Amino acid sequence: MAAGRRTVTLGGKGSSLTSSSVFDVASGLGRITIDSSALSRRSSTSTSSAAKFSFTIPDYFTAKEARASVILLLNKLLLSSSSSASACAHLVEILESNALGLDYTLDNVASDELAMVDYSVAAIAGVSAILDHRSSTLVPIVDAVAALSCEALRADVSPFSLMDSGDGSTAKDAVAVAADFKVFFNGSKLVNSEKKLSHSSMAEIPSLHGDFRDVSRSLHSKTRVQLNSGFGAGSAKVLSMSLGNLASSLSYLGINSILRTELLLSGSIPDVELCSRLSEMVAAKCLRPALEELYASSQAARLQEDYLLFVHKIYELLDVVRDIVSWEATAAFISLGGSEIFGDRSQGDNGSLSESSIGDNPKADKKSEKKKKKVVMGKGTIALMQFIKDRLLGGASKYDLEKCAQDFQSLLDPEGPCFDDLLAKLKEIVETNESRRLPKLPKGTRDFAKEQMAVREKAFSIITEVFKRHGATALDTPVFEMRETLMGKYGEDSKLIYDLADQGGELCSLRYDLTVPFARYVAMNGLTSFKRYQIAKVYRRDNPSKGRYREFYQCDFDFAGQFEKMLPDFEVIKILTELLDELAIGDYEVKLNHRKLLDGMLAICGVPQEKFRTICSSIDKLDKQTFEQVKKEMVEEKGLTEETANKIGTFVENRGSPMELLSKLKQEGSEFLSNSEAEIALNELEILFKSLLKSKCINKVVFDLSLARGLDYYTGVIFETVFKGGAQVGSIAAGGRYDNLIGMFGTKQVSAVGVSLGIERVFAIMEQLQNDQEIRATETQVLVSILGDDISLGAELASELWDAKLKAEVMVNKRVIKHIDRARGSKIPYMAIVGDQELSKGVVKLKDVTATTEDEVPRIELVAELQRRLNISL
16 A cells, blocks of 8 residues: 555444545545454354345446445444445455456345345445545636636626624625635735726626535535445435536536637737647647536436436536636636746737847837736735746746646646645635735624614614604613623523623523513512603614614613503504604504403413413414414414314404404404403404594504414504515514513512614615615715815814814815815715815805805804805705
């Protein structure tokens, strides 16, 4: 055996196969041994119970595929009880032989388990292991080569400006690819230059390369299971799904790599002769027809369920894609400055002179040097180019094109001597480059740019004004509470509470909402009457999705204490309609119900009282699921009878105008009147609906018996607001009465009712509505424009404006157009312009940016004139 080969031991306690170990042994870089304890445990099978097992290696398998299939056959036999020591030893001998044949027979395989032994299952897993290893190592290679091409082609890299939205709606692998490419391009003067090139083969890199990462990861996950499990029916089909995705992803990668190579050969290499020779070499390979034929034949084999041929065709497809990427790398390398190492050239197609011709003419040399622009590549690309030159040239000053192409094939070959060094270099570039990877936001969180903050500040101002209009005072509470304070208050949603590992020795959790902290505050301070509002962030250990975050603001308004019956309930709903009307988000509806009415309904339907809360939680899903889905949950998971579930269904379908539906539910003979809890609820709702009618906001309310609100602490009226416009954001506000919550924290009960506005979803609507409108990020009223370099003059003039409570900014620049651009870009309505001419005359030129008019105003009258104009404009 060759020295230094990796040894892979099978059959021992805790031993397992990996894709890389299969690849090493299949490639001759490693050898297989069987743990001695595994052999000693296997006594020879008696003649009466032993049988022979024959298998045939397909003649189209390469030596690596054949060896990988034998490795997996050996491991699967070791994992089962169907093998003897001699059968396993025979397979090791086969692997150690210099040349594999096609037909083999194993002796002493247990006859009662012979039907389970399946060579094809082992072969598919073995080849998949090689594909897994090679595709995972190809991921950084295709990224690096595409980055070189983008530099050489002076690509438009705006499609790489991707950010993780944090709400689960972003393709995270595409974002990760874009971040890696930014490391390569850091400091580049080539990409996004004036002559930038837009082309689909570059614009699609984040999505296609991101998909390749995802597919490779999926294949790795499924292969890892198959490598260390016994023979199993259906394993070929399980792997075929991931392998089919791999074939598609490789096909797309290959096509885009060919397109970039064609672009490089059509104008990025200045040396005509060199470019022509390289083009002929690439054309002779017929890469695109080979790619398309292999992809088509792989899919045909899959449809015919010929899985051995299927994996073999993908094996060949991956080889072709690696070749394609190697040729792209060669073309990009030469284009980015590698052409100088291929010998003397007389003249390129752009008319530039070569080194030899310039050397004979000193004047031409100086002229050329003066004209020659310095090419500035990205820092990551420079590091990669230097690595390639070091490995390919090895200190030589000249190079042969044919040898260069061959060396690139070797450099990108997983079995090549420099491949591991290349992977290490790429990892170093991406992870430790000066620019570093862009920091990531945690899932379910967001940053807000200046335009978004302008929208938010406006909304918060409106909300605060409405709350104060109704006599509320502000309250703030800690962002985390004692864990015991929060637990048991949210029903099944308690699992979404964030727990903290507190070093102070207390069990703490991040607040889930603002209502429970409010109740805790009222109880701790012995308050019997309190009307408060709070605008703050809350946290939920949820699965982020579109419009659903793990950190978000809530805006709460709550009454605590004894008030006239249903007065606080009416006022919080009135406040909610005022908020949404003044925020001008569009059409919405307030769905309303009563928890006692729900309890009465469940009692009438025959639901046991101990199941009221959990059944309410199921009913609460009717806004997202059909009744059949909810019914299945209630019957199969929560133990209701079908009859009971069906009766619930007849009740929860009732929704409509509050007064009309209330009248129906209170009419003589109604089942609700037979339940004391339901009757109380109907009487309270009658008072509430009459108040809403008088206040002219009942048209926004819908009485809906399917509204359940799963939180445990509700005891009376419950409501939820749904946006009815174009944006799909779900519930935007909710609330209700919770008379027992405060009593959980103190010795006396204090009744309470409140509303919580899901402000993040409201912001999403407002931002969508303002997408086509201009948003001012600042409230600056005046730009003090000093035409020169006298900062002190700007400080003096701006201070006069600030002292008069005017909102002003200062800019010092000699070019007036720079000032105008700043004012227009920031949408500042006025400019106070002062240059030498204005100074000598003792005036300030006051420019109305929107009207594009100018007036000279005496310096001492500037403040008064601006106040007059701004008051008129307001």
